[in-house]
Amino acid sequence: MTITQLSYVAMEMGVILLANGAETYRVEESMHRICLALGAKEAEIFVVPTTIIISVTLEGEVPLTRTRRIHSRKIDLTKVSELNHLSRQISYEPTNYKKLVAEIKRIDTIPSYPYYLHVLAFAFISQMFTLFFGGSFMDSCVGFVIGLGIKLQMDTMRRFQANIFFTHIVGGLIASTVALAALGLGFTSNMDTIIIGSIMTLVPGLAITNSIRDIIAGDYLSGLAKGVEALLIGAAIASGVAVPLSLLRPFWGG
Amino acid sequence: MMDYLTPCLYAFGASLAFAIVFNIPRNKLLLSALGGMLGQLVYVIFQLVITNDVLPYLLATIAISLYAEVLARLTKSPTTIFLAVALIPLVPGGGIYYTMLYFINGEIDLGISTGVHTMLISGALAVGIIMVSSTVNLVRKVMLKGRSKIGKKLKYGKKT
Numbered sequence: 001m002t003i004t005q006l007s008y009v010a011m012e013m014g015v016i017l018l019a020n021g022a023e024t025y026r027v028e029e030s031m032h033r034i035c036l037a038l039g040a041k042e043a044e045i046f047v048v049p050t051t052i053i054i055s056v057t058l059e060g061e062v063p064l065t066r067t068r069r070i071h072s073r074k075i076d077l078t079k080v081s082e083l084n085h086l087s088r089q090i091s092y093e094p095t096n097y098k099k100l101v102a103e104i105k106r107i108d109t110i111p112s113y114p115y116y117l118h119v120l121a122f123a124f125i126s127q128m129f130t131l132f133f134g135g136s137f138m139d140s141c142v143g144f145v146i147g148l149g150i151k152l153q154m155d156t157m158r159r160f161q162a163n164i165f166f167t168h169i170v171g172g173l174i175a176s177t178v179a180l181a182a183l184g185l186g187f188t189s190n191m192d193t194i195i196i197g198s199i200m201t202l203v204p205g206l207a208i209t210n211s212i213r214d215i216i217a218g219d220y221l222s223g224l225a226k227g228v229e230a231l232l233i234g235a236a237i238a239s240g241v242a243v244p245l246s247l248l249r250p251f252w253g254g
Numbered sequence: 255m256m257d258y259l260t261p262c263l264y265a266f267g268a269s270l271a272f273a274i275v276f277n278i279p280r281n282k283l284l285l286s287a288l289g290g291m292l293g294q295l296v297y298v299i300f301q302l303v304i305t306n307d308v309l310p311y312l313l314a315t316i317a318i319s320l321y322a323e324v325l326a327r328l329t330k331s332p333t334t335i336f337l338a339v340a341l342i343p344l345v346p347g348g349g350i351y352y353t354m355l356y357f358i359n360g361e362i363d364l365g366i367s368t369g370v371h372t373m374l375i376s377g378a379l380a381v382g383i384i385m386v387s388s389t390v391n392l393v394r395k396v397m398l399k400g401r402s403k404i405g406k407k408l409k410y411g412k413k414t
Contacts, residue, residue, distance in 0.1 A: 021276075021334075022332070022334075023334065026332065075275070075276050075277060076276075076277040077276050077277055077278050077279075077332070077334065077335050078277050078278065078279045079277075080332055080334070080335075081278075081279055081282075081331045081335060084331070084332050088330075112277040113274050113277060117274055118274065120271075121271040121272070121274040121275050122275065124267065124271040125271040125275070128264045128265075128267040128271065129264070129268050129343075129347070131260075132261050132264035132265060132268065132343070133348060192351065192352075192355070195351060196348045196351045199347055199350075200268070200342070200345070203345050203347060205272065205338050205339070205341055205345065206276065206334070206338045208338075208341065208345070209337050209338040209341055209383070210334065210338075212380050212383050212384065213334070213337075213383070213387065215384075216383075216387055216388055216391075237350070238350055238353070239354075241351065242354050242357075242358050245355070245358060246358045
């Protein structure tokens with residue numbers, strides 16, 4: 001395997017891992033593992049949530065460095081799981097370049113769950129958490145509607161590449177507006193429960209987990225970046241919820 | 255009794271839906287959703303015994319982290335799959351909301367005390383994960399070291 005092929009394979013793998021929600025240390029470890037397994041003498045890898053830099057040295061060749069910037073990130077843990085498995089497998093059984101590229105391509109094109117299921121899942125989360133925080137069945141139905149709304153709104157805004165904080169502000173805004181409207185129309189009496197239940201859909205669970213795990217692994221840079229992201233998302237949700245509450249309260253009398 | 259058990263079922267449902275949102279592999283959906291239920295169950299049980307209301311969160315987080323680490327080793331998949339999903343029902347969404355609500359109603363004192371309480375709970379979640387995963391890492395390193403006397407190549411990545 002030539003140095004170009006080796007760095008290409010490692011880079012592709014790292015990009016898929018990072019863009020689908022793997023922790024920074026996992027990306028670094030997997031790339032390092034695959035480089036050594038494919039015969040590199042040395043491999044230096046630096047990963048932050050938006051960039052990967054890899055520098056490979058083969059015996060008797062000039063070192064090669066590649067950089068890749070990650071622009072869009074989503075969450076698909078199936079791909080992370082499969083690639084993690086692949087990187088361990090390579091360390092034990094040798095394989096050739098063509099097979100490896102085909103395997104990575106196969107993993108990259110694994111379909112995620114169908115779109116309608118994602119929308120329903122969002123609505124269901126919102127409904128379940130409304131019940132979880134002590135709402136009645138009627139409240140949970142309002143929660144279901146809010147969940148649908150939030151998912152559709154977030155996807156629409158993502159298509160136009162709105163920034164993540166604005167997306168969450170609008171999400172919180174939708175949650176509290178619909179809940180206020182339901183209160184005003186007399187569908188429900190505990191608006192608070194509905195709002196809490198439906199903003200749980202927006203909670204950045206993976207960002208929180210990854211930031212803690214990165215900090216433990218010693219990647220303070222990525223850990224802090226993700227932690228700040230999670231905190232700012234929390235603040236964005238709260239401020240989005242606050243706007244209709246403070247503006248409309250005098251009129252609805254809630 | 256039912257009052258304590260139904261939230262666990264709701265947590266299970268919500269975790270299952272979150273597992274779909276995170277695109278977790280089909281055969282691990284149920285396992286990761288069970289983690290969410292386990293966390294809530296441990297929280298509810300310790301809430302009855304302990305009067306402090308931050309400590310049950312810590313114990314629940316320790317329970318789900320242990321569950322996640324064990325299952326990750328058993329199913330040979332990343333820990334995050336089980337941990338991220340199980341953690342969400344423990345996130346203090348209500349605390350964030352009431353903090354904000356007190357502030358916009360002008361009740362600054364109540365807002366600050368609720369805010370600090372929410373921060374403490376988040377801290378407990380972080381500490382729980384850190385305690386378990388550092389311990390597991392240490393144990394793994396010690397075990398690898400014992401094994402590497404036979405074959406040094408088992409220690410992937412790191413040069414010795």
